Every structure is written in structure tokens, then in C-alpha cells.
Amino acid sequence: MPQTLAAPAHSDLLIKKSRFIGCVQPVPDRAAAQQVVAALRAAHPGAAHVCWALLAGGQSAAVDDGEPGGTAGRPMLDVLRHQDLDGVLATVVRYYGGVKLGAGGLVRAYTDAVAQALLGAARRAIVRRCRLACTVPYALEGMLRRALEQAGADILAVSHGEAVGFAFALPQDAAAALVARLDEAGHGRIVWRAADAAPQA
Known part of the structure; x- marks a missing residue:
């Protein structure tokens, strides 16, 4: 049975001097997700990237925000799908630390940021x-x-x-x-x- 989240949950990872600030939270739709992302951009003007992924009522999104294609948004979305979640937005704000991670390193970093946030997330069943x-x-x-x-x-x-x-x-x-x-x-x-x-x- 699909689940959503009861409240936002966060993670904060430091990988080769880059900081990855992850968040997973319940949202009803894409418009609400875009508002959250816009607020994050405003709150983190020095961040290199604000990547996000969404699963909400058949609406999905995977946004790399300048990272190499398929290294951020898609891995984040895969984590949400693997956990059988719906009505959930995952965001990761990255502060670049000067050391390149490579495509594999980026996939792992964005996947881990979302997975770590989900570890502390309270869930509730979606009753259709x-x-x-x-x-x-x-x-x-x-x-x-x-x-x-x-x-x-x-x-x-x-x-x-x-x-x-x-x-x-x-x-x-x-x-x-x-x-x-x-x-x-x-x-x-x-x-x-x-x-x-x-x-x-």
C-alpha cells in the first residue's frame, strides 16, 4: 500500500568537502513542490545546485539543476519509487566544496541524501x-x-x-x-x- 510522509525529515551530508542538505516532505502536487523549491533557492543563494524529485498523484519530476544529466534528480526519484511513496517531494541543496565527485559519486551522494532523510521520516498510509x-x-x-x-x-x-x-x-x-x-x-x-x-x- 502506498504511503506518504507525516512531516518533513532532513539529512545533512559532507562528501569530499561538498555539503548535501536533503529534505523529504509531503506535498499534494507539482505546483506546491515548485513553491518549496523556489523557497529553498531563496534561502540558499550561495548553493551550487537545488535538485529535486517528486512523486504526487501520478505527477513526477526529476530535476538535475545543472548537475550532469541523470546524476541527481533521477536517482532521487528512484529512491522515492523504491520506497513506494506518493505525495512526496525530495530536495537536495548542494554547496560545492571544490572537489569533483564524478557521475558515480554524484549519484551516490544524491541517493544517500534522500535515503538518509527517509530513515528519520514518519510515514502514514494513503487511504484512497x-x-x-x-x-x-x-x-x-x-x-x-x-x-x-x-x-x-x-x-x-x-x-x-x-x-x-x-x-x-x-x-x-x-x-x-x-x-x-x-x-x-x-x-x-x-x-x-x-x-x-x-x-x-
Whole structure:
């Protein structure tokens, strides 16, 4: 099961006089990741490179930021993928110490900076959620509310008209069983409406 991070975690390595400051942290998407990277550039104006890698909801990135191609961003991304993470940004700020590391040395340094940060990172499981919507007669409103509460669903919206409309979200793996249970309990009087599937952490 994919996991994300509960909070940022850091590493700080000194390799042949170069300093590698690593960070792994939860982010929802690429736009948020780019804001973090921009803030790092501002906070470290003397750094030679600010390299980063992202895995977030199908969006991925591997940025070498001036290091030789494939020696920074891609190895960092590989570490995230190997750990089965999602919704995570890895960044490494490098201060150049005057000694060239070579391509192999750079790959190891960036890999180690991310791996070391992950060693101290608290993780949490990603629970995929889906959204459902239905309409029920007023006589079934109480029953539906109880069933949603028992299933751990979050009610997103309720509307009262000729019937009662519900929009709710619940863990994806519980959705099919809930729908079947409600269809049976409602004797065909629950009308399901289209609702977007929405993965949420």
C-alpha cells in the first residue's frame, strides 16, 4: 500500500568537502513542490545546485539543476519509487566544496541524501477515497445516515427537495459493499447519481 510522509525529515551530508542538505516532505502536487523549491533557492543563494524529485498523484519530476544529466534528480526519484511513496517531494541543496565527485559519486551522494532523510521520516498510509452521490426518500434518511457513519464516510453535502440528496466520500475499498448493502436495505428506492472519483490522502 502506498504511503506518504507525516512531516518533513532532513539529512545533512559532507562528501569530499561538498555539503548535501536533503529534505523529504509531503506535498499534494507539482505546483506546491515548485513553491518549496523556489523557497529553498531563496534561502540558499550561495548553493551550487537545488535538485529535486517528486512523486504526487501520478505527477513526477526529476530535476538535475545543472548537475550532469541523470546524476541527481533521477536517482532521487528512484529512491522515492523504491520506497513506494506518493505525495512526496525530495530536495537536495548542494554547496560545492571544490572537489569533483564524478557521475558515480554524484549519484551516490544524491541517493544517500534522500535515503538518509527517509530513515528519520514518519510515514502514514494513503487511504484512497471515492465520492458517491444518491437520492433517497425522506423515510430512508435516518437509515442512510447511520449506514454512512458505520462505513466511516464523510458527508460532503445534503440537499432537501422532493427527496433527500447526499454526496459523501469513503474509503475506496469499502464503497462497493456499502452500495450493495444500501441497495438491499432501500429496496430499490435509493437512486445513485454520478460523482467524481477523488483519491485523497
